[in-house]
Amino acid sequence: xxxxVLADIHGNLPALEAVIAELERLQPDHILLNGxxxxxxxxxxxxxxxxxxxxxxxxxxxxxxxxxxxxxxQAGVEYQDPARWGQLHWLAAQLTPEQGAYLAMLPDERTxxxxxxxxxxxAHGVPGQNRVGFHSQQPAAEIVAxxxxxxxxxxxxxxxxxxxxxxxxxxxxxxxxxLADPHPNRFTCPNGPRHWHVINPGSVGLPLxxxxxxxxxxxxxxxxxVEPGGWRVTHHRVPYDxxxxxxxxxxxxxxxxxxxxxxLFYWELVTAEPEIILFYxxxxxxGMEPDEDIDSTFAAYVAATGRDGYVRARDPLWGxxxxxx
Ligand SMILES: [Fe+2]
Numbered sequence: 001x002x003x004x005v006l007a008d009i010h011g012n013l014p015a016l017e018a019v020i021a022e023l024e025r026l027q028p029d030h031i032l033l034n035g036x037x038x039x040x041x042x043x044x045x046x047x048x049x050x051x052x053x054x055x056x057x058x059x060x061x062x063x064x065x066x067x068x069x070x071x072x073x074q075a076g077v078e079y080q081d082p083a084r085w086g087q088l089h090w091l092a093a094q095l096t097p098e099q100g101a102y103l104a105m106l107p108d109e110r111t112x113x114x115x116x117x118x119x120x121x122x123a124h125g126v127p128g129q130n131r132v133g134f135h136s137q138q139p140a141a142e143i144v145a146x147x148x149x150x151x152x153x154x155x156x157x158x159x160x161x162x163x164x165x166x167x168x169x170x171x172x173x174x175x176x177x178x179l180a181d182p183h184p185n186r187f188t189c190p191n192g193p194r195h196w197h198v199i200n201p202g203s204v205g206l207p208l209x210x211x212x213x214x215x216x217x218x219x220x221x222x223x224x225x226v227e228p229g230g231w232r233v234t235h236h237r238v239p240y241d242x243x244x245x246x247x248x249x250x251x252x253x254x255x256x257x258x259x260x261x262x263x264l265f266y267w268e269l270v271t272a273e274p275e276i277i278l279f280y281x282x283x284x285x286x287g288m289e290p291d292e293d294i295d296s297t298f299a300a301y302v303a304a305t306g307r308d309g310y311v312r313a314r315d316p317l318w319g320x321x322x323x324x325x
Pocket of ligand 1: 161
């Protein structure tokens with residue numbers, strides 16, 4: 001049994017098509033998409049249609065909630081600020097009510113019980129929290145704390161846009177730590193597994209591990225003796241031509257509508273580095289809150305760091321059309 005596992009397409013149709021072509025070659029038995037279909041790259045509507053046409057199993061991510069919250073009565077007034085949320089306003093205008101209804105009906109998690117295999121839990125972050133994610137260098141104890149309530153040994157996560165294939169173990173001394181913890185929800189599965197296999201397929205459309213290739217994973221069921229938990233992971237990276245996606249930021253009007261956040265998404269597509277996090281971290285380390293005046297904070301960031309030049313030097317469009325500054 002082989003599963004194709006994708007996540008974090010983020011509206012990047014050219015990247016999705018590159019992965020689809022590779023999946024055609026690899027022919028997994030089933031294909032699973034673990035959230036964040038939309039937002040960040042300008043083809044969100046087309047990505048929804050393409051995914052629906054393929055009939056894949058889909059789980060919802062936090063970027064689906066940006067849209068679903070914004071178009072619902074629960075949207076806070078802060079969402080109205082076009083300087084901060086223009087990207088989301090543009091996205092909301094792109095999607096039809098029917099496409100929105102599709103996102104609204106998606107599940108937040110799944111458990112796969114495929115014949116003759118160990119069950120696999122699937123969530124964009126961890127079950128119940130879609131903004132928790134994992135990294136390759138993260139301390140194992142941190143991962144165990146986040147997955148301790150997961151009853152299945154294998155968890156497919158996403159969200160961080162980096163490829164992860166980690167085995168973590170709850171050791172006897174850690175059990176004492178957890179039991180002594182004043183926050184009991186950190187350890188809610190005392191009779192559950194003592195080992196978890198935590199997997200992130202990486203991001204199809206907006207990787208943040210320094211490699212701009214479209215990324216995904218193949219999971220193959222294997223005997224427990226071969227891989228604890230019963231699933232072996234192969235990570236894949238598919239280079240593709242990013243220029244049509246980059247050019248679409250201007251052509252679609254998204255760059256003009258979306259302001260600083262859209263520009264940072266564009267930078268992430270160029271560098272495959274976490275540009276939004278880098279900007280917010282820089283500002284907050286200096287006592288600034290970007291959301292209060294994002295344009296002037298971003299201008300200060302660019303002036304102080306020269307990050308625009310760093311991005312331009314890596315931009316496949318720069319020099320062709322003068323974009324990307
Ligand atoms: Fe994402």
